Amino acid sequence: MYLHKLVLRSLRRHRERGRRLSILIALCIAAIVFLLAMMDSFFDRYVRLFIDTTTAHLAIVHPDAAELKRKPWKRGAEGLLLIEADEDLLSFLRGIEGVVAAAPIVRTSGEFLVLNGDQQGSTTMVGIDPDDRQRVFPGLRISHVSERRDPDERDVPVLRRGVQFWEAIKVATDSITEGDLRVRGQELVRFEEQARDAFPRYFSRDAGGDRSAFLRSLDAALADPLLYRGVPDRYRQKYDWRLEEAIAAAQALGDGEKTEISRIRYVNKQLLSALFPDAISPVSESIQLGTPMTFQTSSPREVKALSMPVVIPIEFAGFAESMPLYGFESFMAIQPLKNYLQLGEHEFTEVAIRLADIGRVDSIKARIQEYLKGRGLNDQVLDYREMGAGYLPTALGIRIGLMVLVGLFIAAVVIFVTNMILLAVIKRRREIGTVVALGMSPREYALLFLGEIFVIVTIAWIGGALLGSIVVAVFAKFGMPGMVFFHDHLLYFDWSARHVLLAYLFVLPGALAAALIPVSRVLKLKPVEVLRETQ
Amino acid sequence: MMLSLKLAFRNIFANRQRSLVIYIAITLISTVLFLFLSFSDGEIENFTNGIEGLRNPPADLVVSHWDYLRAREAGEKAESLNKMTVTHFRALSEKIAGVKEVEAVYPVTIPVNAGLYVHGKKYKDIQYLGVELGNDRHVRDRILITEGHYLSGQPDGLLLHASMKDDLGVSVGDAVIVTGSTLFGQALAENFRVEGFYRSKIDLPTVFKAVYTPLAGYGLISGYYENEAPFLHVDLIKSASSEPVLAKLQTLLKTIDPEVAIHRFGDIHQQSIAVYGAIRQIIISITLLIVFVVMFGVMNVVSTNLVDRGREIGTYYCLGASRGFLKRMYATEILLVNLFASCTGIVIGLLAASILNGVGFETHDVGLQMVFGGDRLCLATSVSSIVWLTGALLLVTATTALFSLGSALKVSPVAALRETQN
Numbered sequence: 001m002y003l004h005k006l007v008l009r010s011l012r013r014h015r016e017r018g019r020r021l022s023i024l025i026a027l028c029i030a031a032i033v034f035l036l037a038m039m040d041s042f043f044d045r046y047v048r049l050f051i052d053t054t055t056a057h058l059a060i061v062h063p064d065a066a067e068l069k070r071k072p073w074k075r076g077a078e079g080l081l082l083i084e085a086d087e088d089l090l091s092f093l094r095g096i097e098g099v100v101a102a103a104p105i106v107r108t109s110g111e112f113l114v115l116n117g118d119q120q121g122s123t124t125m126v127g128i129d130p131d132d133r134q135r136v137f138p139g140l141r142i143s144h145v146s147e148r149r150d151p152d153e154r155d156v157p158v159l160r161r162g163v164q165f166w167e168a169i170k171v172a173t174d175s176i177t178e179g180d181l182r183v184r185g186q187e188l189v190r191f192e193e194q195a196r197d198a199f200p201r202y203f204s205r206d207a208g209g210d211r212s213a214f215l216r217s218l219d220a221a222l223a224d225p226l227l228y229r230g231v232p233d234r235y236r237q238k239y240d241w242r243l244e245e246a247i248a249a250a251q252a253l254g255d256g257e258k259t260e261i262s263r264i265r266y267v268n269k270q271l272l273s274a275l276f277p278d279a280i281s282p283v284s285e286s287i288q289l290g291t292p293m294t295f296q297t298s299s300p301r302e303v304k305a306l307s308m309p310v311v312i313p314i315e316f317a318g319f320a321e322s323m324p325l326y327g328f329e330s331f332m333a334i335q336p337l338k339n340y341l342q343l344g345e346h347e348f349t350e351v352a353i354r355l356a357d358i359g360r361v362d363s364i365k366a367r368i369q370e371y372l373k374g375r376g377l378n379d380q381v382l383d384y385r386e387m388g389a390g391y392l393p394t395a396l397g398i399r400i401g402l403m404v405l406v407g408l409f410i411a412a413v414v415i416f417v418t419n420m421i422l423l424a425v426i427k428r429r430r431e432i433g434t435v436v437a438l439g440m441s442p443r444e445y446a447l448l449f450l451g452e453i454f455v456i457v458t459i460a461w462i463g464g465a466l467l468g469s470i471v472v473a474v475f476a477k478f479g480m481p482g483m484v485f486f487h488d489h490l491l492y493f494d495w496s497a498r499h500v501l502l503a504y505l506f507v508l509p510g511a512l513a514a515a516l517i518p519v520s521r522v523l524k525l526k527p528v529e530v531l532r533e534t535q
Numbered sequence: 536m537m538l539s540l541k542l543a544f545r546n547i548f549a550n551r552q553r554s555l556v557i558y559i560a561i562t563l564i565s566t567v568l569f570l571f572l573s574f575s576d577g578e579i580e581n582f583t584n585g586i587e588g589l590r591n592p593p594a595d596l597v598v599s600h601w602d603y604l605r606a607r608e609a610g611e612k613a614e615s616l617n618k619m620t621v622t623h624f625r626a627l628s629e630k631i632a633g634v635k636e637v638e639a640v641y642p643v644t645i646p647v648n649a650g651l652y653v654h655g656k657k658y659k660d661i662q663y664l665g666v667e668l669g670n671d672r673h674v675r676d677r678i679l680i681t682e683g684h685y686l687s688g689q690p691d692g693l694l695l696h697a698s699m700k701d702d703l704g705v706s707v708g709d710a711v712i713v714t715g716s717t718l719f720g721q722a723l724a725e726n727f728r729v730e731g732f733y734r735s736k737i738d739l740p741t742v743f744k745a746v747y748t749p750l751a752g753y754g755l756i757s758g759y760y761e762n763e764a765p766f767l768h769v770d771l772i773k774s775a776s777s778e779p780v781l782a783k784l785q786t787l788l789k790t791i792d793p794e795v796a797i798h799r800f801g802d803i804h805q806q807s808i809a810v811y812g813a814i815r816q817i818i819i820s821i822t823l824l825i826v827f828v829v830m831f832g833v834m835n836v837v838s839t840n841l842v843d844r845g846r847e848i849g850t851y852y853c854l855g856a857s858r859g860f861l862k863r864m865y866a867t868e869i870l871l872v873n874l875f876a877s878c879t880g881i882v883i884g885l886l887a888a889s890i891l892n893g894v895g896f897e898t899h900d901v902g903l904q905m906v907f908g909g910d911r912l913c914l915a916t917s918v919s920s921i922v923w924l925t926g927a928l929l930l931v932t933a934t935t936a937l938f939s940l941g942s943a944l945k946v947s948p949v950a951a952l953r954e955t956q957n
Contacts, residue, residue, distance in 0.1 A: 073740035
């Protein structure tokens with residue numbers, strides 16, 4: 001029963017090796033804590049993200065819509081699948097203990113069109129009461145909201161879906177280079193002549209065919225706030241709305257207060273491209289708030305081979321980002337959307353329900369199903385797992401991958417511990433011989449080794465848990481970059497004592513099991529041989 | 536150098552138990568890392584050969600409108616890019632096919648998003664693609680006909696994905712209306728007939744809405760003229776090198792049709808592998824973390840081993856070995872073990888990958904299909920993965936040599952000799 005004393009003494013004697021092994025195991029434990037935290041944080045936050053921005057915890061939908069929500073890769077026919085949600089139903093839902101909010105929603109898909117008819121992007125338009133929106137989808141990231149609204153404005157304010165990477169303008173909007181020119185050969189020569197003729201003061205007459213000098217002059221013209229005044233009248237004799245709009249924009253900027261040079265260059269580039277549309281590529285229209293737009297969607301009921309779309313005049317009042325990578329939802333107030341779609345007072349596509357506790361999803365779902373059945377309604381209740389079928393594979397895939405890596409680290413610990421004890425057995429043969437001669441059995445000495453490993457792993461666990469927790473805390477505070485699935489591409493970690501404990505429970509048995517292999521050699525040692533060797 | 540190499544070899548076998556521990560650890564880690572990177576490569580390969588392969592079949596060279604590349608780089612919208620096509624593509628194909636290094640030339644279309652009206656219901660966002668019958672190996676080789684037959688050549692024939700049979704409730708022989716608008720905004724309502732259903736050999740939910748029709752039918756849907764195609768893809772014979780042929784074809788096209796230009800495949804078609812690219816980034820970041828921890832492990836094992844080999848080091852000193860020589864010798868020893876282990880890991884990984892690919896793990900679960908990049912698990916190998924893995928393990932070796940050898944070689948020859956005498 002003096003074994004613990006021997007363990008401590010032995011550790012003191014071989015502290016150099018013990019220290020190295022402790023550092024190594026501590027690093028592995030820190031890595032395991034980190035990976036477990038990453039695994040759970042990714043999964044939990046990803047699930048929370050789609051619940052908080054897209055699906056809510058539960059939704060009541062039309063039976064055919066339920067099938068489409070469970071299998072988002074399936075195509076649904078045009079026209080809305082509507083349910084009746086009257087005051088009784090909404091009162092019942094809001095009265096259930098654990099329900100934070102229940103919001104009727106109209107969800108439809110369509111396109112944003114700019115005034116000239118060009119498509120700016122497609123979206124899923126979610127019509128929801130603005131107060132309900134915040135309660136049901138608290139994870140929506142709403143930004144750049146413009147509060148200044150004209151009360152007589154007829155355009156419906158819309159929170160546009162987050163700008164996707166392919167919508168970002170990747171070319172310079174404030175300069176003209178060779179890449180902007182649509183012409184070559186004789187057409188380019190003709191364009192050069194036209195440009196020199198239209199704006200003689202920017203081009204030197206003796207430049208001849210020097211292309212780079214021509215481009216420099218063209219580029220220099222962009223900086224002039226009064227460039228629009230130089231547009232020859234002959235270009236305006238035939239009405240061209242693009243040119244008129246470009247001139248108006250340039251005039252507003254040129255005659256107005258002093259503004260940024262890049263903005264002047266941008267409107268002048270637009271002006272030149274409107275003036276010479278065959279020669280200069282059009283400048284991509286940036287996505288701006290406050291400009292009149294159109295949302296075009298299919299008719300909710302009338303389905304024909306060719307039918308008139310429903311056109312809603314809108315204005316982007318801000319941005320709402322739901323799921324990065326997959327988030328295509330824009331938001332508007334439910335009533336105007338219902339008016340344009342001519343839906344009845346109680347007609348909706350779904351009722352989204354947010355709960356206080358995710359653990360109560362199944363019980364509340366069952367209660368709602370019972371209520372609907374009692375009223376003879378065929379509508380279906382879906383939970384976030386069914387509605388998140390399109391998102392969960394990513395989270396599951398990453399979880400499985402990280403689990404494999406945790407296993408890899410445990411295997412690394414096993415290998416390193418085995419090596420360490422193997423060496424110790426070789427190195428300490430004389431010591432083993434001595435203690436055996438003094439009456440200690442090989443079994444007791446094997447226990448001594450295991451005791452040492454227990455102490456080393458426990459000390460390493462404290463250090464590793466501390467280190468791992470610090471790393472997790474850093475990522476909890478600043479977020480892990482490069483995670484494109486989350487807002488700002490940052491994954492924020494959640495520290496949990498469970499991860500620290502799990503790391504210990506994974507590593508300790510592994511290390512003890514690993515130690516058994518070399519320790520079994522000690523058990524096979526013949527005292528006589530060891531003593532002879534010692535002499 | 537040869538002497539240190541020789542001694543390093545001898546030492547590996549003289550201390551085989553210790554070498555074995557590092558060997559096993561590095562082998563295990565490189566196998567797992569290799570399989571991870573293979574999985575990521577496989578996802579991308581599945582995606583490239585599956586959905587991307589159907590939309591933009593990989594080729595050596597691509598013929599496009601002369602201004603297409605510039606206009607796309609200048610950020611021009613689809614409305615303007617759609618107008619940039621290869622006109623008289625058949626005559627041009629014949630000329631290009633006449634070049635001896637060219638194996639095949641075929642037109643490739645861009646998907647037209649339009650609706651499908653069937654049995655009183657309209658389905659939006661179906662993607663229509665055109666094929667030139669008889670010159671469509673790039674499609675035929677990638678699909679399997681599950682019902683009906685391949686396109687017969689009738690301009691109103693449609694080949695739908697098998698999933699549409701249930702989703703849309705259509706059958707072979709059904710009359711349908713393709714509806715919406717052409718690429719140029721004209722109203723579209725054309726009668727078609729379902730000729731068959733296909734499944735992609737590497738299926739993915741995003742391919743479900745791709746519908747094939749002969750070029751004549753595609754012309755009705757897209758608004759293109761009969762002799763107009765967005766791109767011509769050019770496959771070269773295996774022995775041909777693409778750069779000289781590219782230069783040759785550039786000269787040829789300049790004389791016969793200055794309205795077109797020829798480019799490398801990658802210049803025209805940029806694949807959208809955003810999600811799989813992000814997963815790969817995560818995997819690579821994690822391999823860095825593993826390599827970091829493994830580095831400490833190997834350093835620890837090596838320095839422990841060298842402490843245990845103090846007498847050996849002392850003997851070397853007594854025999855006149857310099858510190859630099861010993862550093863070189865032990866670094867070579869570690870390098871050989873690590874290199875051999877990482878090669879073994881890669882070989883085991885390759886074997887495991889080929890076994891798993893041979894077993895052919897297929898899934899009908901759409902979630903798993905999204906994770907795999909297709910309906911089967913594919914573990915692929917890329918040179919970049921092998922270079923990354925070997926480079927990381929060489930870094931482990933270099934760091935170990937730099938930080939572990941210095942202190943471990945500080946052995947007094949006298950003390951070492953005394954220990955030997957004992």
